[in-house]
Every structure is written in C-alpha cells, then in structure tokens.
Amino acid sequence: MRVAVLFIDFPDAQATYRTQEEAALGLPYAEAYLEAASYGRLDVEFVPLHGWLRAGHSFTEYLGEVALGEMRVFASAEAIRLADPSFDFTGIHTVMTVLPSSRFQAGDHTFGSEHTDEGEMRLMAGINTVPLGEPRDPEPWGYIAAHELGHSLGLSDLYPYDTTRFERPEPPPPRLWVHSEFGLMGLHTAFQAHPEDRRIKITGRGNFGRRLTGHTFQLEAIEMLAWSRWQMGWLDESQVLCLTADRSRVMLSPVADPGNAAVMAAVPLSDTEVLVVEVRVKVGYDAAQEEPHTDGALLTIPALATEGVLVYTVDSSLGSGQLPLVIAGDAGNGQVDDYPILTRGDQVVVRGYTVTFVSDRGGAYTVAIFKTAD
DSSP: OEEEEEEEEBTTBOOOSOHHHHHHTTHHHHHHHHHHHTTTOOOOEEEEEEEEEEOSSOGGGTSOOOOTTSOOOHHHHHHHHHHTTTOOOTTOOEEEEEOOTTTEEEEEEOOOEEEETTEEEEEEEEEEEEEOSSOOOOOOOHHHHHHHHHHHTTOOOOSOSSGGGGOOOOOOTTOEEEEEEETTTTEEEEEEEOTTOGGGEEEEEOGGGOEEEEEOSEEEEOSOOHHHHHHTTOSOGGGEEEOOSSEEEEEEOOTTSOTTSOOEEEEEOSSSEEEEEEEEOSSGGGSOEEEEOTTSOEEEEOSOSSOEEEEEEEETTOOTTSOSEEETTOOSSSBOSSOSOBOTTOEEEETTEEEEEEEEETTEEEEEEEEOOO
C-alpha cells in the first residue's frame, strides 16, 4: 500500500517546525503497526512530500463543524491541488493529509476524489483535523494514522457515533469506571473497579529510586482483532475455525503471535451475525506500555487487565458507528459487569451459547463452546 503523505498548514495556524519532525511523530508507528497486524502480508510504503503546503484561506474554511462520522474533505482536496505540480501520484493507492499536531488533533477518513495530472486520487485519511483551543508541543499521532488507514483498507469504526448510547451513571464510591478498548477500530466497553484493583495498577520509579503506584482509568489493548485480520485476508483458512455443531472444543493461539495455529473460532448465529472467540495475552500491542511522567518518572501502564479469552458478536449488516461488533456481556450501552476477558474456568453465555475457557498449556488455549438454548 503506497500512501502519499502531504503536509498542510494555514495562514492562521502555521507550523513552526519541519515536516520531517512531524512525520517522525506518526509514520514509523503506523507502518510498524499495520505490517505487524498483517503478520507481514502487507507492505506499507509512505511517500511523503516534505515541506508545509500553505493553504490559501483560514483553516475554518477547510474544516468547519461536522457531525461525527460525516465527511471533511476540503483540506485534503486543497493539499492535493497544491502538491500536484511537484508531486508524482503515479502508483499511489491513497492520500494521507497531515495538519500540524501543534495546532490540531484526532483524525478522520473521507471518500471522494480529486483530479491530478496522474489521474483521479481518492481522498482518504486526514490526520490532526480537529482544531485545538491553544497551541501545544507537537504530539505523536501514529495510532491515529493506523486507524484512518484501517478505513482505507475497508475496516469500520466500532465505536458508536451516537455517544449518548455510552453514557454512564456515577459509580458508588470508591469505585470508578475503567474504559477498556480492544483492537484498532475502537471496540470498547467499560466496567467498574476499585482503585486498588491490581489489574489496573500503574507502577513506576521516580527520582532517587522513589517507587510510584497508581491506577489507570483506561486499558488500551490495541492488538488488532482476529475478526479484522480475517476481513483483511491476513489469516489462513486453517487459522479460522467455523463451528456448526452444538458442542465444540477448540484450541486457539494468541492473536498477537499465533504462528500457524488457529486464531479465531466463529459460530454463525444468523445470515449476518456471528459469535467470535479469540485469545489475548500481554505481548505485542497488548503488552504493558512505558510512559514518562511529568516529574521524570517512567510509568508502566497495563494494556490488558488479565490474559485470556475475548468473546464478541459481529453483525455484518451494520456499518461504521452502528456497533457492528459488541463485546459479550455488553447490552449495547458500553457497560459490562467486569473486565470482559475470561480467565481459566470463566464462562459467558451469549445468544444461547456458553463459552468456557477450559485451560491453557504451552501457549494453546482450550475453549469449550456449546449450545444451551434455541
């Protein structure tokens, strides 16, 4: 996948640093993530045009206010128009337009086209497209780029565009809501936990060896879902177990590092719906992350609260923002009773099927799936 990368700023929001610095904040991460998610089947090649393209008008004329999930194409179209005289779009599959991360944040994905000397170019990923109230130091955006390019590859947003569906009541003190995300495209839910719950513990060391502890409000297990990998054709047929019997016992390997073993078990529920089972462990992009604290300490933040089996349902008739994937135990309101990863001996009942995590030995996870009701 050859991606043209165009950098654009505005008369009233000018970048004060080089595009090479901006590129380093996102491109290496996005490339590494997508190539790892594909198990090496995808080769991502970024083709940057370095130097800020200066738009002819204020950024408000290009971005405007749009609802979540709608298109915002004007900055990308302007960048392509400005780049066309000096950039060769031959062999480019998609265009990614990057705005200064010192003045903008988040991203979007658009469909459409813009004419160039080499033919029509599809307008795709926009990076840092939401204006900030105040300038800041440039910040990393590699995960955003990987997400938006995931759309270019055909993946849908898995979070709801109607955010009122995920409104939560205040938890009883001292409990708190912990947001839990899985994969690249925003499959998430939340559960209540005590601040001293070891599963959400942050550890670190500060100056003079001072030990630091705390807890996280957000668990980001962003290793790509098995279902998304199957959609992309990145799983061999033997790695997907399609189950039609009322009682099955399967062995799965972790989605982050399966080798040639099975990664996903799927149970058809209807013409458009399927129950999916996969294994998540603390490796790859599900491993704990080290992040610097403001006082110079290095903190270790968990991505997964526990290792084990993740169960969710898919409805292929639903698109971006409509919750095409829902984690087992979530009624669609973004809440579950506890962290949704099953540990050994745990089970969950979904749509008349009981899924039980039986055992794990030598990296092989045994899962029992049997039909309990019509």
